[in-house]
Amino acid sequence: MVPFSVPVVSQMNGSAAGDAPSVFHSLPTAAMLRLTEHTQQAIRAVLAPGDAVIDATAGNGHDTVFLAQLVGETGRVFAFDVQEEAIARTASRLETATVRNVVLCQCSHADMKDIIPLEYHGRIGAVMFNLGYLPGGDKTRTTTSVGSLAGVRAAVALLRRGGIVTVLAYPGHPGGAEETAAVEAFLRQLNPLSYDVTIPSDPITTVPRLSLVVRKQ
Numbered sequence: 001m002v003p004f005s006v007p008v009v010s011q012m013n014g015s016a017a018g019d020a021p022s023v024f025h026s027l028p029t030a031a032m033l034r035l036t037e038h039t040q041q042a043i044r045a046v047l048a049p050g051d052a053v054i055d056a057t058a059g060n061g062h063d064t065v066f067l068a069q070l071v072g073e074t075g076r077v078f079a080f081d082v083q084e085e086a087i088a089r090t091a092s093r094l095e096t097a098t099v100r101n102v103v104l105c106q107c108s109h110a111d112m113k114d115i116i117p118l119e120y121h122g123r124i125g126a127v128m129f130n131l132g133y134l135p136g137g138d139k140t141r142t143t144t145s146v147g148s149l150a151g152v153r154a155a156v157a158l159l160r161r162g163g164i165v166t167v168l169a170y171p172g173h174p175g176g177a178e179e180t181a182a183v184e185a186f187l188r189q190l191n192p193l194s195y196d197v198t199i200p201s202d203p204i205t206t207v208p209r210l211s212l213v214v215r216k217q
């Protein structure tokens with residue numbers, strides 16, 4: 001099997017907040033935008049042109065394009081999604097943006113450690129998780145506790161020093177609260193000597209939540 005089947009090219013724009021899952025429309029758009037901006041700010045702070053990065057949940061491709069723009073033509077983006085529809089939408093968005101530094105994989109982020117070429121292990125500058133379902137797609141096909149936990153565990157292991165994992169979680173859909181709790185519990189037990197972990201301190205409700213992990217220098 002050739003896991004990365006759709007090499008594409010890049011320079012880009014876009015925000016995932018524009019088509020956030022409709023179940024979260026109870027969250028004011030401004031609050032959702034703040035989370036997206038906070039995520040992007042945290043990633044901008046650690047990335048440089050030429051970095052290798054991962055979009056763990058490609059969806060409609062907004063985050064993939066954002067990452068591709070940041071790392072530039074000398075960088076590399078690996079983007080995962082289990083749904084053919086998401087891969088097609090992302091490929092189309094990348095093509096429109098004439099982005100050429102992205103490889104797409106229709107496969108689970110749970111398997112990223114086996115799929116990312118060995119030469120990139122320990123060299124990944126950022127991994128973005130935007131959990132939940134594909135906006136405008138099948139709302140029953142969401143990320144899961146088991147898959148997200150495996151994905152986040154693998155992502156943390158792939159980071160270079162100073163690299164970041166961001167997890168934007170949506171506890172408001174069925175299974176979302178359990179998934180959020182499972183991921184946060186994993187992040188909480190990471191060794192503080194090796195990782196700076198930021199997790200929301202308030203209890204999990206239906207409100208989207210952003211967690212960050214930075215591998216220490």
Ligand SMILES: C[S@@+](CC[C@H](N)C(=O)[O-])C[C@H]1O[C@@H](n2cnc3c(N)ncnc32)[C@H](O)[C@@H]1O
Nearest residue numbers: 016057059060061062063081082108109134143
């Ligand atoms: C909220 S959307 C992502 C939005 C996207 N980042 C964007 O910028 O448009 C969540 C995506 O995760 C995908 N997904 C679900 N389970 C997955 C898995 N195990 N591995 C990779 N992607 C998965 C869904 O198919 C969906 O497209």
